[in-house]
Amino acid sequence: MAENRRKSAVSTYLLLFVLALVFAAAAVLLLPVYRSYQKKQAELGTLNEQLNDKRDESARLNTEVGELSRSPAAVEKVAREKFGLVKDGERVIKYAVPEKDRR
Numbered sequence: 001m002a003e004n005r006r007k008s009a010v011s012t013y014l015l016l017f018v019l020a021l022v023f024a025a026a027a028v029l030l031l032p033v034y035r036s037y038q039k040k041q042a043e044l045g046t047l048n049e050q051l052n053d054k055r056d057e058s059a060r061l062n063t064e065v066g067e068l069s070r071s072p073a074a075v076e077k078v079a080r081e082k083f084g085l086v087k088d089g090e091r092v093i094k095y096a097v098p099e100k101d102r103r
Contacts, residue, residue: 007049067074079085 084092
């Protein structure tokens with residue numbers, strides 16, 4: 001009877017040891033995969049932010065294109081501000097800001 005208990009206890013400890021080894025091996029094998037998953041999730045978050053920024057920029061540019069296609073005043077404003085164009089008979093006056101006033 002004592003011998004059966006001893007064999008049963010040894011079997012139980014052996015089973016627990018094998019289970020502990022299996023869990024340790026699983027942890028060792030899965031840890032790099034989990035870290036890679038975390039990196040990919042962070043990368044996905046960054047890419048989603050970039051995508052949203054690009055969508056916002058696209059919407060802004062589409063609005064600007066629509067405005068330019070409908071409004072001659074908008075085209076004139078862009079021509080004057082970005083390209084320095086003037087109508088016949090107009091003069092452009094530019095003021096130079098002194099270096100110390102630029103701060």
